[in-house]
Amino acid sequence: MYKANNLMMKGSGSAAGGLYNKVKIMGEGTITDDLECSLFKTYGSSEASGNVKGGDIEIFGETEVKRNVQANNLKVFGTLSIGETAAIEITKIRGSVDVAGKFTGNKVDLKGSLAVKGDLEAEEFISSGLFEVSGLLNADVIDVKLRFSTSRVQEMGGQTIRVQKKGAFLPFVKNEGFLEAGIIEGDSVFLENTTADVVRGKSVRIGAGCKIKLVEYDEEFKALEGSSVKEHRKMG
Amino acid sequence: MSNELISKKDLLDLTGISYGQLYRWKRKDLIPEEWFIRKSTFTGQETFFPKEKVLERIDKIQSMKETLSLDELAERLSPSSSAMMELSRKELLKRNIVTNVSLELYAKENGTAEEFQFEQLLELFILDKLLSSGDISLDEGRMILQVLQEGRGRLNKSKHELLLIRKLGVTSCLLVAGAENIMVDQGSRVTVMLSVESCIEELKTNL
Structure with a gap:
């Protein structure tokens, strides 16, 4: 891979896919086929019609990939939309990312926004941004800080799940974040500002601002002040 | 099941x-x-x-x-990963993964080989499984090998079912992807219905 040539586009250009070392697009660029490279960087806007496979991918502008993305490191400060699936070891999102299929990875660090139409699977999911997962959000550790707007997830599952509310950046602006979920399941679950149908876990603590229809727990259950839990059952 | x-x-x-x-x-x-x-x-x-x-x-x-x-x-x-698994002929016999009969039949069809890749191993394994169960004859074994080799490379991508149907002493062999229910006419009999996926799993545990 490292003997391959660099590809640099300044202004406006188009290139076929193939194997490259570094690909940098400043301005506007189109890649018409599958691309494999060690580094993919976009400062302006770019579009890839095929799959993109890269060591590091950094997007400062706007990028659209029509098919799959596979990478070790992904950093997005602008916007990235992926037409099929994403398999990314370490993801850092400061801008916004849109994935039409499944997202798999190791670590996801989200401060911008992320929309995934399929499932999202990672070992660690840390967010203080906004997310919408239409399938299952599955991670060992799910740590969510709700700063603004409403995040949505169909199902959430993992070992440790912690959802906390956090004020917006600006003082005096009363702006809170919320989470809406169908099912939340984990060994240790702590929730705030969350609306959910069912929460299941070994140890479940429901904090302020929550509206939960049903909690099923094995060992410990606590509903803190300012929360509403319609029904709770001890299992086993 | x-x-x-x-x-x-x-x-x-x-x-x-x-x-x-x-x-x-x-x-x-x-x-x-x-x-x-x-x-x-x-x-x-x-x-x-x-x-x-x-x-x-x-x-x-x-x-x-x-x-x-x-x-x-x-x-x-997982059936889709078949990383570097290679075994020699001797090893196969020594560890009782397949019998000599199937090895010989395989060699007759494909020429003698000393090393077997995973895909070949799988074909061999399925052949051996069926032969030793007594459900098929040697000729039918040959047919199965042919079908499996046709489907080589696709077998571990999706679920396949191997079927053997007999009618009036004539056998047909089918490899079907995603077969849930199969109906045959009254005169035919499904003699073998084998999930390739479970064979892959079984083979891997044996290796």
């Missing part, structure tokens, strides 16, 4: 595993996606599993996870 389902709650109760473990195993593909069956119940959506299969799988994972890492386990259990 029965079609009985078990709910996620009951499964965790019965096996003593935690949510964290179940979700981790799902992520590692130790429990296949298709086994997670979502159904509406009065509490909203619930997940169910095919009882027999999932209990057997969890048992397997629990007994092997002491000695193997999760990634190694995934390698063993």
